[in-house]
Every structure is written in structure tokens, then in C-alpha cells.
Amino acid sequence: VFNDKGETKKEKSKVLLLSATPFKAMTTINDEDDESSHHEQLHKLLDFLSHNDVDFVSQYEMSRNLLHDDMLTLSSGSSDFESISDTNARSVEKLLREYIARTERSQISKGFEQLIHSNELCCGSDFSVEEVQSYRAIEALNAVLPRGRGGVSLIEFAKSAPWAVSFLNGYAFKELYHRNINNPDVRKLLRKSRSSEQTQAWLSQSDVQNYKLNVEQSAPNAKIKALSKVIFEGSPENLLWSPPCKPYYQFDGVFKGNESFTKTLLFSSWALVPKALSCLWSYEAERRVIKGKGKRPQYHSDKNSSPLLRFEGKSTLNVWHLLYPCKSLADVSYLGESLDEVLAQQTTLIQSKLSGLKQYESDDKTNSDWYVLAPMLLDIQAGKREHFENWLEVIESRLNTEGRINHFAKIKQYFEGSEPFSLGKMPDDLAKVLAYSSLANPATCAMRTIQALWSEGISEFDLVSYSVQFAELTTRLFNHEYAIPIVKRNVKHTLISGQTASPAWYKVLVYCAHGNYQSMLDEYCHLLATSGSDLHAATSKLEHAMGIRSSSEQVHFWESRTKAKDKCSSSMRCHFAVPLGNQKLNDDNGLKRVVSVRDAFNSPFRPFVLSSTSIGQEGLDFHWYCRRVVHWNLPNNPIDIEQREGRVNRYKSLVVRQRIAENYTPDIGNKVDVWGQLFEQAANGDTNK
Numbered sequence: 001v002f003n004d005k006g007e008t009k010k011e012k013s014k015v016l017l018l019s020a021t022p023f024k025a026m027t028t029i030n031d032e033d034d035e036s037s038h039h040e041q042l043h044k045l046l047d048f049l050s051h052n053d054v055d056f057v058s059q060y061e062m063s064r065n066l067l068h069d070d071m072l073t074l075s076s077g078s079s080d081f082e083s084i085s086d087t088n089a090r091s092v093e094k095l096l097r098e099y100i101a102r103t104e105r106s107q108i109s110k111g112f113e114q115l116i117h118s119n120e121l122c123c124g125s126d127f128s129v130e131e132v133q134s135y136r137a138i139e140a141l142n143a144v145l146p147r148g149r150g151g152v153s154l155i156e157f158a159k160s161a162p163w164a165v166s167f168l169n170g171y172a173f174k175e176l177y178h179r180n181i182n183n184p185d186v187r188k189l190l191r192k193s194r195s196s197e198q199t200q201a202w203l204s205q206s207d208v209q210n211y212k213l214n215v216e217q218s219a220p221n222a223k224i225k226a227l228s229k230v231i232f233e234g235s236p237e238n239l240l241w242s243p244p245c246k247p248y249y250q251f252d253g254v255f256k257g258n259e260s261f262t263k264t265l266l267f268s269s270w271a272l273v274p275k276a277l278s279c280l281w282s283y284e285a286e287r288r289v290i291k292g293k294g295k296r297p298q299y300h301s302d303k304n305s306s307p308l309l310r311f312e313g314k315s316t317l318n319v320w321h322l323l324y325p326c327k328s329l330a331d332v333s334y335l336g337e338s339l340d341e342v343l344a345q346q347t348t349l350i351q352s353k354l355s356g357l358k359q360y361e362s363d364d365k366t367n368s369d370w371y372v373l374a375p376m377l378l379d380i381q382a383g384k385r386e387h388f389e390n391w392l393e394v395i396e397s398r399l400n401t402e403g404r405i406n407h408f409a410k411i412k413q414y415f416e417g418s419e420p421f422s423l424g425k426m427p428d429d430l431a432k433v434l435a436y437s438s439l440a441n442p443a444t445c446a447m448r449t450i451q452a453l454w455s456e457g458i459s460e461f462d463l464v465s466y467s468v469q470f471a472e473l474t475t476r477l478f479n480h481e482y483a484i485p486i487v488k489r490n491v492k493h494t495l496i497s498g499q500t501a502s503p504a505w506y507k508v509l510v511y512c513a514h515g516n517y518q519s520m521l522d523e524y525c526h527l528l529a530t531s532g533s534d535l536h537a538a539t540s541k542l543e544h545a546m547g548i549r550s551s552s553e554q555v556h557f558w559e560s561r562t563k564a565k566d567k568c569s570s571s572m573r574c575h576f577a578v579p580l581g582n583q584k585l586n587d588d589n590g591l592k593r594v595v596s597v598r599d600a601f602n603s604p605f606r607p608f609v610l611s612s613t614s615i616g617q618e619g620l621d622f623h624w625y626c627r628r629v630v631h632w633n634l635p636n637n638p639i640d641i642e643q644r645e646g647r648v649n650r651y652k653s654l655v656v657r658q659r660i661a662e663n664y665t666p667d668i669g670n671k672v673d674v675w676g677q678l679f680e681q682a683a684n685g686d687t688n689k
Contacts, residue, residue: 015049049099056095063091116645121230123222130200130220134158137201138165144185145176160268160633161276162221163203166556168272169569174556178565190561205557205570208283209299211291215284224277227630228284231609234258237285237576238486240477240511241604242625244519245654246661246678248334248668249342253514254490262654263601263625264609267644268632274579274611275553277632281609282482282550285576289485300570307479308487308504312403316498317410318372319505321437322475324391325447325467326375328353328382329438334668339439339513346435354431356381364424368498371433371506373414373423390464398468427497433506440512446470449521451671454535462535469539470521477546477605478508482575487511519674520604526675527624527652544596545603550575551593575606581613601626614640623653652679 043057050056066088073084135158142154153173157164168174180186192198200220207213216228238254243261251259268274283299290296309319329350336342357377379388392412399405414421427433437444447467450458458466478487491507491514528538552571560568580597594615601610602624610622614635626648635641648654657675666677 017045017049046099056098060092060095063088063095067092116649121223121226123226126222126225128220128222131158131222133197134162134164134200134220137198140189140198141165141177141186141201142173144183144189145180146183147176156270157272158201159221159223160270160273162215162219162224162280163201164272164276165201166203166558167276167279169554169556171272181562181564187562199558202558202561203555205559208557208572211287211296211299213283214287215280219280223632224280228281231264231281232284232288234261235288236261236608237288238490239515239608240483240486240606241515241520242608244516244523244604245657246519246523246666246674247516248519249336249516250338251514251516252339253511254486255515260658262627263607263622264628264630265601265622265626265644265647266609266611266630266632267635268611268613269635270633271581271613273632274581274613277611278574278577278579278607278609279553279555279572281577282574283572286482286485286573289482289489292489305481305484308484309475309479309508312401312407315407316500316503316505317369317407318498318503320395320408320411321372321375322441322505322508323395323443323468323471324372324375324441325443325464325471326379326437326441327384327387327447328378329375329434329441330444330448331670332438342439343432343435343513346438347431350434350438351431353378354426354434357426359420360423361426362422362424364422366425366427366497367423368427368495369414370423370427370430370497371495372411374430374434375437376415387460387464390461391468394461394465394468398472427495429496433495433509436506436509436513440509440517441471442474442512442517443467443471445512445518445521448518448670449525450535452522452673453525453529454538455671458535466535466539470542473539473542473546474512474517475508478511480575481550482573482606522674523657524604524624526673530652530676541599541603544599545605548596548600548606551578553579577609577611578607579611581611581615598622621647621650623648623650625654627653627655627658 043061046057046060070084070088135155138154138158157168157173161167165174165177177186190198204213216225216232219225219228234257235254236258239258239261242263243251243255243258247259250256266274266277286299309322311319332342333345334342335345354374357374360373360377376388376391379385392415395408399408444467446469447463449470450463450466477483487504487507491510492502493506493510494501495503495506525538528541533541550573553574554569555572556568557570560570578597578601580594597607597610598620601607601622604625610626611632629645629648631641631644635644657678660678660682664678664681666672666674666681668674
């Protein structure tokens with residue numbers, strides 16, 4: 001094929017060669033030893049593309065050597081940048097352009113520079129004497145170890161992470177330390193009190209255990225102090241998902257003020273950095289959530305936290321409200337700008353519908369089951385009994401414990417008789433509660449999203465089934481260990497009736513309304529649907545994203561410094577931030593974790609920070625919910641910077657969606673793909689500000 005000269009045998013065939021990985025601008029001695037010299041590889045490529053044109057290749061080599069001499073002159077210090085002509089550089093470019101061209105979309109678009117804002121984070125004001133003491137402590141430890149390491153890598157340890165010795169598991173320096181733990185000089189150095197300089201190199205377990213440590217203020221590392229201010233700006237520790245780009249009404253609660261929130265993708269050349277930053281920022285997120293009045297829990301606790309939402313035992317039946325997709329409450333008009341305005345409109349509409357349920361009222365005391373039964377009764381009254389019965393069948397098929405079976409049986413009992421049952425006086429706040437439900441009930445929201453994106457060929461039964469699955473996954477999200485205190489501490493809304501004034505199920509409903517749950521789900525599912533996911537695949541993606549659990553990273557605390565290697569290890573949780581790069585890629589579990597972390601980061605849900613080594617800078621896209629890339633330290637090869645930033649510079653990326661949301665207004669209605677409209681408006685230039 002490549003030697004074919006065409007029918008006339010005069011024209012050479014053309015070759016379109018696409019590469020996602022550019023050549024490096026340099027070749028190291030190690031590259032040459034590995035037979036991976038980038039100069040040699042480029043030479044072979046040019047031979048191929050030019051059909052072994054000797055004249056062209058020799059001209060290129062001559063010009064390239066002259067350019068190389070210019071670069072060496074700069075490095076020797078005998079010339080400055082301004083004194084060297086760009087003649088040789090332009091000559092190389094002109095020769096290569098005949099065969100090689102760069103065609104990244106952003107770089108041939110008008111005004112592409114407006115997409116990128118680069119800035120250097122100034123850490124000078126955060127630098128402290130403790131950072132110097134941290135390095136001196138590592139040096140002191142190295143000095144009492146036989147065959148200690150040179151100073152270059154030691155200072156890099158101290159510069160790369162705070163309390164570096166606690167996170168150096170797997171490094172040769174730490175292995176040497178473990179082998180010499182009984183060395184008298186080592187033990188003498190480490191027997192010193194907590195007031196000694198050595199403590200600056202180790203993380204204290206007692207400070208972590210009681211949530212005393214403030215990472216932003218106390219870390220002996222200027223970079224993490226400065227970046228913590230950026231990461232935690234707007235209190236994202238209280239968010240369970242990224243605020244959607246096009247909210248259907250103004251955010252409320254903990255989401256207010258976080259309209260321009262972005263996840264953060266951080267790259268480091270050192271493997272200890274992702275582990276250290278992920279542990280410390282996840283801890284810091286927990287500390288910030290529980291700060292304030294009230295008793296603080298212990299970081300490492302023997303007690304397992306109780307789920308926020310329980311569908312068994314003595315818990316209220318109203319928790320099932322979150323799993324019922326109510327058709328009678330599915331129509332919403334987003335005519336107001338604020339949540340209160342939209343709620344007022346919905347409350348008025350729903351109040352008139354509730355007049356049809358008078359037959360279930362009596363003068364008896366109010367039964368709090370009104371809150372769970374009213375949506376079902378509204379559907380039955382509206383002639384949608386088949387929908388309700390489909391729901392009963394779906395739930396029964398998914399009951400997998402005796403506790404859930406018995407709990408759900410109490411709801412079924414209400415509908416088994418032929419006579420209407422009495423629920424006492426209707427709660428005065430029922431219409432308002434159902435207004436919240438119409439906006440943010442996970443099952444009802446899921447039903448609307450599915451109808452907008454995957455309605456073709458779906459049966460009524462499957463619509464109910466997938467809506468319930470989406471809602472169940474949402475309840476699992478709220479039952480995560482890190483989510484429970486967020487909801488409990490930030491939502492104080494109360495009900496008139498029930499065992500508890502502010503029950504968990506209602507807190508969840510209000511939290512979902514504050515965070516524009518419907519808009520978030522519509523946006524994420526549009527991205528899934530348009531990237532090739534059918535409804536089944538999208539449900540699987542949601543399960544991975546909402547269900548990802550906290551990972552544990554091994555940490556060596558100061559209190560365990562003199563213990564043997566197999567007895568000194570403890571752990572810290574990673575959820576707000578997670579590491580990528582310490583997983584074993586030749587292991588199935590390691591590969592699954594990488595895929596799981598990637599899917600979760602590419603969703604609106606946690607983690608909000610992904611700290612990666614070079615494993616994350618090629619071949620993985622992280623652009624759906626991230627527009628901030630942090631270079632913790634700079635790579636040797638400048639092209640690696642471009643590779644890193646390319647992870648978030650993609651089609652339908654977060655920054656693109658935010659720009660579109662600023663400039664276009666869709667018809668936000670039921671059964672409508674809002675983002676399909678927005679992208680169509682943007683493509684046609686139909687600005688509607």
C-alpha cells in the first residue's frame with residue numbers, strides 16, 4: 001500500500017498518521033540505553049513519510065544539529081536568549097511542516113487562548129521554619145542509618161510532602177529504616193520527645209485521632225498550605241456532588257456560593273505525593289464538616305456508624321418515599337428564579353390535588369405515614385394504579401433481607417383491603433413536603449431523566465425499575481460514612497408530624513433540592529447517553545460513581561516509630577481526595593480500582609481531588625467535571641505538561657459546558673434533553689442571554 005504510486009504511477013500515495021502522544025523534545029541517556037531514543041524514532045518516521053528521501057533527511061539533520069548547537073550554547077551560559085537567532089529553529093520547522101502538522105482543535109480555533117488561564121500559586125507567605133526542620137529531621141535520620149542516601153532525594157522528600165517519613169512506605173529509604181529499627185543510634189534519635197525536631201517529619205496519630213490537626217495552618221509544607229486554601233474555598237467539604245452547570249433555580253444551603261466549583265486534577269512525579277495529599281485532604285474535609293459545637297467523634301473508632309437511611313426495623317415508613325417515582329408530581333414549571341419561588345408555585349398546585357384525598361382523612365391524630373402514602377394515593381386517584389402496582393412488583397423483587405421484607409409489608413397492608421383506610425388529619429405541611437418531592441425526589445427525578453434520554457423502546461415496567469435503581473443508588477450515596485455528618489449538620493428543616501422533628505429522609509429530600517439534584521442528574525446522564533451508554537450501561541456507571549467507597553492508605557505515625565515493620569502500620573481514609581498511581585496495574589483488583597476511580601472522578605460525585613503520578617497523564621480523560629490542573633512539581637519533559645493539561649481539554653468538557661450555560665437558555669420542561677438543546681443552540685449560534 002505504501003509503495004503504490006497510483007494509476008498513473010506518477011503520484012505517491014498519501015499517508016495520514018494520527019498520534020495522541022507527541023515525541024519528546026529531548027532524549028536522555030536512559031532512553032538510549034532502553035533503545036527508546038526519541039531522536040532515532042523520529043528519524044525512522046521521517047524516512048517512512050518521505051519515502052526515504054535522502055536529500056530531505058540530510059537537510060533536516062544538518063538544520064537540527066545547528067539548532068542543537070544553539071541550545072547547548074544557551075545551557076553553557078556563554079550566550080543569553082536574546083543574542084541567539086531563531087534562523088535554525090525556523091529552518092527545522094519549515095522542513096518538518098512538509099510532512100508533519102499539529103491540528104489540535106483548540107489551537108486552530110479563534111480565541112482558543114481564552115479557554116486557558118495559567119497562574120503560579122505563590123507559597124512564600126506560607127513558608128515556615130517547620131519546613132526546614134522537617135528536612136533536617138529526615139537528614140538526621142539518614143545520618144544514623146548505614147549506607148544512607150544522598151541529600152538530593154532527601155530534600156525532594158521534604159519538599160514534596162509534609163510529614164514525609166509517614167508516607168514513604170515502599171521507598172528504599174524507608175526499607176533501610178525498617179531494617180535498622182533496632183540500631184542503637186536510630187532508637188536514641190527516635191526516643192526524643194514530641195518537642196524534638198524529629199516530629200516535623202512524622203504525622204501524629206493523636207492529633208489525627210481527635211481532629212486537632214488543621215492541615216491548612218499546621219502542615220510543614222508551604223505548597224499544601226497554599227493549595228488547601230484553593231481546594232477548600234467555598235466549603236466544598238459539605239458537597240456530595242458538583243453543582244450542575246445549568247441549575248433550574250438558584251442553589252441553596254451548602255451549594256450556595258459554589259456555582260463555579262470544579263474538581264482538581266493534580267500531577268506529581270513522586271509516588272508519595274498522591275498518597276499524602278489524598279489522606280490529608282480527606283481528613284481535613286472530615287475535620288471541617290464536624291467542627292463547631294457538639295461532641296467530636298474519634299477518627300479511628302471501633303463503632304460502625306449507623307446508616308442515615310434505614311429501610312428496616314423501627315425506622316419510619318416515610319423513607320420509602322425516596323424510592324417512589326410519582327407521576328402525579330412529575331410535572332414541574334421552573335418559573336421562579338429562587339428555590340423558594342419554585343416551591344411556592346409547586347405547593348399551590350399540589351394543594352389543589354390533595355383535595356382529592358379527603359376520603360383518607362378523619363378527626364383522629366395525624367398519622368405521619370401521610371408523607372409516604374400521599375404520592376401513591378395521588379397516582380391511584382389519577383388513574384395510574386398500574387404504575388403503582390409496577391412499583392410494588394419492582395420493590396418486592398429487590399427485597400433481599402428479612403428486615404426490608406417486613407418493613408415494606410407495612411406499606412402493602414394499607415392497600416390490601418377494599419375499604420379506604422383512615423390516616424387522621426392531613427398534615428398542614430404535606431403540600432410543601434410534596435413540593436420538595438416533586439423537585440428533588442431521587443426516584444421521580446430519575447424517571448424524568450430516563451424519559452428525556454432513553455424513552456425509545458422502554459416499557460412502563462422498566463421505566464419504574466430503572467427509576468427505583470437510580471433512587472436506591474442515591475440512598476447509598478447518602479449512607480456513606482462521610483455523607484452522614486454533612487446532611488445531619490447542614491439541614492435543619494422540620495416536619496409537623498412524625499417520631500422525629502427532622503427525620504433523615506426529609507433532610508435528604510431538602511439537600512437534593514438545595515443542590516439541584518434534577519439538573520445534576522440530567523447533565524451527567526446526557527454525557528453518558530451521548531458517549532454511547534444505553535440505560536443499562538448508564539446505571540452501571542452510576543453505581544460505580546455513587547457507590548465508590550473510601551479507600552485506605554497505609555500511614556506510619558510518630559507514635560509507632562520504633563515498632564517493627566509488621567506492627568507499625570495504621571491507615572487513613574481517602575474519599576474527598578484519592579490517589580491514582582499506587583495501584584498495581586498487573587493485578588485485577590488494581591485495574592478495577594483505576595477504572596472505578598476514573599469513572600467516579602468523571603462523574604459529579606466524589607472524589608473532588610484526584611492526585612496522580614504519570615499514570616494519569618496519558619490515555620485517561622478527566623474532563624467532564626474538572627477544569628483545574630495542578631502541577632505539584634514540574635516534569636523533566638515539557639511535553640508532559642501538555643499531556644497533563646490535555647486530560648481536561650476535551651469535547652464537552654466542564655469549562656465548555658459552563659461557557660454554554662452562561663450564554664444559552666434552553667426550554668426546561670419535562671421529558672426534554674436540556675443539554676441536547678444547549679449544544680444545538682451553541683452550534684447554531686442562537687444566543688439567548
